[in-house]
Amino acid sequence: GESVGLHLPTLSVQEGDNSIINCAYSNSASDYFIWYKQESGKGPQFIIDIRSNMDKRQGQRVTVLLNKTVKHLSLQIAATQPGDSAVYFCAEMANTGFQKLVFGTGTRLLVSP
Amino acid sequence: ETGVTQSPTHLIKTRGQQVTLRCSSQSGHNTVSWYQQALGQGPQFIFQYYREEENGRGNFPPRFSGLQFPNYSSELNVNALELDDSALYLCASSLGPGLGTEAFFGQGTRLTVV
Numbered sequence: 080g081e082s083v084g085l086h087l088p089t090l091s092v093q094e095g096d097n098s099i100i101n102c103a104y105s106n107s108a109s110d111y112f113i114w115y116k117q118e119s120g121k122g123p124q125f126i127i128d129i130r131s132n133m134d135k136r137q138g139q140r141v142t143v144l145l146n147k148t149v150k151h152l153s154l155q156i157a158a159t160q161p162g163d164s165a166v167y168f169c170a171e172m173a174n175t176g177f178q179k180l181v182f183g184t185g186t187r188l189l190v191s192p
Numbered sequence: 193e194t195g196v197t198q199s200p201t202h203l204i205k206t207r208g209q210q211v212t213l214r215c216s217s218q219s220g221h222n223t224v225s226w227y228q229q230a231l232g233q234g235p236q237f238i239f240q241y242y243r244e245e246e247n248g249r250g251n252f253p254p255r256f257s258g259l260q261f262p263n264y265s266s267e268l269n270v271n272a273l274e275l276d277d278s279a280l281y282l283c284a285s286s287l288g289p290g291l292g293t294e295a296f297f298g299q300g301t302r303l304t305v306v
Contacts, residue, residue, distance in 0.1 A: 087232055111291050122194070122282050122297030123235065130292065168234050177248030177289045178225055182234030 087166060089187040098156040098190075102169035102183045107150060109171035113180070114143060114154045118165045126154070126167075156188075164190045194218060196285050196298035204304045205273050213268045213301045215283030221296070223289045224266040226258060229280040229300070241266055242289045270303075278305045 092098050104112065110131045115123035129136045129143045129152075136143050142155040152169050166187050170180040195218035205211050217224050223242045227235035237250035241260035255271040264285070270277055280302050284295040 115297075120299070122196075122284075122299050124194075124297070125294055128292070128294070170234075172291060174291045175248065177240045177242070178223065178286060178291075178293065178295060179237045179240070179248055179250065180225075180227075180235070180284075180295065181237070185234055 087185050087187045089189060091189045091191065092159050094159060094161060094190055094192050096159050098154075098159045098163070098188060100154045100156075100167050100186045100188065102152040102154075102186075104150050104152060104169065104171045104181075104183060106171055106173055106181065107147075108173045109181075110174045111172040112143070112145060112152055113170045113172070114141075114152075115168045115170060115182075116163075116165045117168060117185070123168060152183075159188075159190050161190045161192055164188055194296035194298065196283060196296050198281075198283050198298040198301050200301060201299065202302045202304075204306060207273055207275060207305055209273050210269065210271045211273060211303060213270075213281050213283075213303070215266045215268070215285075215298060217264045217266065217283075217285030218296050221285035221287055222264050223286045223293070224260055224264065225284045225286075225295060226266070226268045227282040227284065228252070228277075229282055231279070235282055238268070240289060247289060273305045275305050278303060 113128040114126040166185040225240040226238040229235040239249040280300040
């Protein structure tokens, strides 16, 4: 379904560590996946995306892994910085003819200096 | 900055009232989507407008309606406000409605219904 959790899981890391944020998605027909970062008082900000015909994609300091067999998505952030502290959401989209992003349960990332 | 602007930033309304929220899309973007984000949750899709027509809708009642104008800006209207309508309302614009077209979000309008 499209329900999301009421309580945000939290990942606390030290500056310089690598962070891994996980997400389970619901729709096996989803073709496109995106990770968003949301800072307090702001809208979601695009980080990286991946299509269903790929299993890995790398950006600047970020890597997204897609495992369609178990419907799992992960975001890896290398050398995490205090500015990375935010809530991270994965979102999925199926090819329905319109853009309907279905967001997963967010994860709060706290980076300590 | 995404180039997507929403107004107002904050709003307080009384139960039963009506509200209109506004969104200016990024230059060149003809597609606008609206999302509702309750506190502590991920955004939920309300509907999408493409070239002034609604072309997709989520699980929201008819009292949630919208418009898109020739300049591709958009409005979200909510009638008969309920307490549970209190949320952050997000607008996202994109170059088109197709799969894989990046959506750029505005900063949102925080609506409080009392």
